[in-house]
Amino acid sequence: MIEVKDLTFSYGKDKKALHGLNFTVEDGEIFGFLGPNGSGKSTTQKILTGILKGHGGKVSLFGQDISAAQRQEFFQKIGVLFEFPYLYANLSAVDNLKYFSSFYPKEQIRSIEEVLEELEFKPDFLKKPVSSYSKGMRQRASMARALISNPRLLFLDEPTSGLDPSGAVLFRKIIEEERKKGTTVFLTTHNMLDADLLCDRVAFIADGEIKALDTPKNLKERGSNHRVVIDYLYQGMREEKTIEAPELEAGIPFAHDEIISIHSQESTLEDMFIQYTGRGLS
Amino acid sequence: MWKSLYSLLKKDCRMMVSGKFFPMSLGFLVLYTLYVNFGYIKFMDASLYNVYLYDPAGTQTTVSTLVQRVSSKEALDAVLLDDTNGVGIDASAGEPQLVFYEGTEKADRHRADYALSLLQPSGHYSAELIGSNTPEQKARKEITCELLFFEIAAVGFLGIAAVLFKEKGMGVIRVHAILPLQKNLFILSKLAVFLLSDLVFAILLTVLNVGVSDTASILPAVLLQTALLSLIMALTGLICALLLKDFRQFTLAYLLIAIFVATPVFLAANTAVKLDWIYFHPFYHIYMGLKNAYFGTSSNSLAYYLGCLAAIVVLFAGVQRVFRREMGKEG
């Protein structure tokens, strides 16, 4: 679906933002771009969505070089969720969606009511202007705008930003549904949990370079120390012990009355990111 | 493409409605019409100097009816103090003696000779008239032209920038970057909406203040000039709105344009004050084009129209470039 070879980009003479990115995104895959602010995530997304021109290297989407692609045809196939919910504040969610969907072929458009219901949008606010919405509702309306045209390729920038935990869970569920439909998702985020739970593969980007690219599981395993921490009760006292995972094969190797919990000491994606890039996600 | 354009036009109209642009334009139309019909027409005239005669002995027998007699020297002094442009004739000593407050050398000569001529008026003479407008028609056309120019150059310019600043603030411009539509349509729809509203405004203003019969003959030319000015100002407003960071900065630029650019144009075009450099002022030529349209004098050369078209093309190219840059900006 997406093929990027030696992608470079500079904002002016001295400000090189991308230093030769190489990656591919398969059809139906959820691909994550994980990196802190200023790492080149947004620049990459803008190039892939055709907003930014003048890049070096090769970028192909839908099997076609992006510079040669028919622009209208290209935009009909993609959906983009920006970092901030950009909507007409004086129009309602429904009117915003009607307006933005009017640019797509009719047969491609989903039912506005259906999409908003899926996003658990409050029915009372359907006809009220966006200026009266909370942050979460604006994000829902914005996501609806990205999904309304049934895109084949979805670009999501910080999709769960501004959402409460239940909203974040809902958005992840919707993204999964999209993947099941065969939609390819390009997810840029610095939220470790989103990347871990959603992405088939994740790329760590820092200072305009991809530092690592693999599945979240593989990336975490690389840094794993194969130890487990066991919380247990012994003679009325609560204690904790750390043992090597292979030791468990022979059973619990110490005296105990009751096992309370067993936790693996697996690294988080953030730990791996720091290891690979030398800096944190925020 | 037409479907996209229709959606954009609908959206821009809604933006203008929510920004109270149309009621504001209507308000200005009413204000201008009241001003023209109940203010300007009534005071935009000046009569020739009043002549006052103090002739206690009645020595001046063949005096014109335009001369106003006063009963005393004090009354003559008082009336001249009140009307410093008037001319006093003191005939108390037999021979008429002129007294008036200083003006310019040439005007004073004329005042003196005119006052004396009224003491021996000859037959009624009227100058030959070769034009087609009465003073009232001329005044109406002049003021309507000025008001239309002001409305489009100042008010309309502010209106289009306000709409674009709103969209900039909402961040929706970058959403249009990823929509399947020709990006130029975003600009074209705004130009179309503002052009249409300016043309309608021009028609209404002209009909209400110049009259239906006079309007019929001049309307096509007026609308052509209105269209040129509207496009130029709309594109200028768009460029300013895209280049400047926020509306606050824009209001400063707008104030400078409204005051320092329009004022020399009005002075040069409507008075005998001639500024040597005015021919290099682009707004002067556009204003004169509009004025010529109102007065039915077709003195606009091919160079003028080519210049206007060139300006529109250059401004449009500038807007396109700046618009694409704006689309790629961060939130």
Added chain:
Amino acid sequence: MKGLRYQLKSVLHDKFCLMTFLLPIVVAVALNFVGAIDFSTLGELHFGVLKGNLPTQTVTWLERYGPVTAYPTVEELTDAIKEPSTNLIGVEADGNSIKTILSGDEMDIFRQTADTLPDLYEQRNAAGQTEVQILERPDVMAGFQDMFIAVTLIVAMFMGCTFNAMNMISEKEDGVAFINEILPMTRSQYIMQKLFVGFICGCLSSIITVCICFRLSLQNAALMLVLIVLSAFVAAMTGLFIGRASNGLMVGVVYIKIVMLLFMAVPILSFLVGISQPLLLAVCYLVPSQATFEGIMDLSTGSGTAAVKDIFILLVHCIGWFLLYIGLSMHQRKNS
């Protein structure tokens, strides 16, 4: 009012407010030091003749009254006469006399001049023998300059509404308005702070403008100061209303423009049209700048006592608008 210092700092850092403050001062300097607007040249007679049509003595005679331009062809002369922006009087030979040509859209002054010009030509030899006493014009500003200066001063006084309106609108836009709601600041403290900002800036701008434009006696200067203080207070009140009513910068700017247009247009119109009807005059006095304008005109002609009436009208405006604002605030608080 410790916070007032920072309020004023915030206003003075606002380029829009700074420009508003300086604009009347700059215009006053232009009106006063660059040179008086000489309207006498604007009313000067201007004649157009056909080359070779009139005898040299006739052209010389015409030049006594104004410049004479000779046009090579009849068409050019006709076009020049018809040109709307000038009031050219065409003059042609008519036997031993002259005839005049106009386009027909000139003001009466030029029509009457053209109608009487042949008479003057007939009597040209007798004219030079009469005794003429030319008096020096009284020390009043010529023509419309009074009005221009008065309008500039009105702008200076009433622009005070811009300062506190912009201050309040900026607070709303930046979210500082929410912070104001949780500060230990009473409603009256807030009103006084905002009023003071607009009042002080309006007064300062006006005082500087007056110093540039006028040379007043001590008594008239005191009356002018009272006029400034009252007008600036009304302007600051207007700014409070605008700041309260505007939900954004764009709307605020539009309201300010409408208010300034009204404040300038009403006195100018009534001056030019010359309203004498008591009812119409009373309606004009509903706009506070009408009283200010008349007060300035009275003071500029030296009639200070007439300005007292205008000061009284302004005082009524000050009290009225203040009470209206307080009433509206209390009503709103009751409802919420």
